[in-house]
């Protein structure tokens with residue numbers, strides 16, 4: 233590559249990280265190969281001795297995946313990115329690679345269901361002490377982080393209640409306790425929130441969501457500073473193999489080219505839908521970070537540049553009311569995915585958050601009438617018309 237100009241987000245989403253071969257392809261090439269070959273045995277020896285840079289095996293690295301990693305690192309402003317097979321591979325690898333038996337992990341309670349399971353069930357099996365706090369309550373963080381801690385995991389805005397955690401304050405408390413801070417930034421996307429600039433150490437994504445954005449493939453990413461990524465994360469990654477398929481990386485590269493346009497349009501529609509729902513007499517409450525009624529609006533606006541693509545609301549009539557509304561929808565479909573071009577409705581209490589049980593759901597504020605809506609790219613008036621006719625049946 234010749235002298236690279238300093239560029240802005242939209243340009244980086246299209247061009248960032250490109251490796252062009254001597255065949256001069258325009259769009260990124262898909263290197264669907266498990267391994268790579270060497271000119272001679274001496275070259276193979278030198279590659280394994282780290283004396284020359286050369287692709288070896290796609291579990292370690294692959295050119296298509298490397299293009300995605302370079303593009304994501306550039307967008308996030310991180311030194312290093314490693315792409316993973318799924319978002320959960322990213323979260324589990326980021327959490328497991330550095331913590332040891334006898335150490336302590338603190339997490340916000342309002343986590344994606346599988347992240348919650350890793351903290352509540354998996355880590356204790358390895359002798360790691362874990363504890364949950366209510367993420368919005370700084371006093372609870374302060375108490376939990378008054379003891380030496382190895383790692384903090386949190387999600388903001390949270391799934392599905394859109395709680396906001398003060399990333400600057402929690403990062404400062406965590407660092408005093410000796411912990412690294414891992415932020416699951418799926419709901420905000422790298423476009424609306426930059427955890428590393430707010431004090432976090434590691435950012436994890438499910439690329440399945442807004443990065444693909446069109447419901448096709450699974451993927452994840454872990455991003456952080458060079459030292460931690462190379463010394464702590466890389467040995468775990470290389471030897472346990474949570475690697476992303478080159479095909480999925482190629483699809484996600486295509487998704488990223490339009491991510492800023494999609495996230496902007498979907499966020500604008502989400503805010504419009506949230507205002508509509510808030511005004512409906514059959515909706516007990518509607519949650520969206522930029523609404524004046526959101527209890528943490530000021531904090532949200534101090535660390536995010538937009539409200540995101542998700543709206544959570546509570547229908548009258550509990551589970552029955554929620555099911556009636558969801559079953560009456562004609563454009564919005566029922567699915568547990570999010571960040572898709574198609575609007576998707578989820579009933580957390582019976583699906584994504586079913587396994588955590590009624591008590592923990594109550595602590596998180598998830599009621600039987602709670603619906604999580606991922607707002608897509610449809611005409612927003614069609615979405616409001618659809619919700620209007622469905623609400624008439626509640």
Ligand SMILES: *Cc1c(COP(=O)(O)O)cnc(C)c1O
Pocket residue numbers: 318319320321323344347387391416418419437438439440441450451452570
């Ligand atoms: C979907 C999701 C994950 C898990 O990602 P997968 O790609 O499904 O493995 C983790 N955290 C959050 C907040 C998510 O929404």
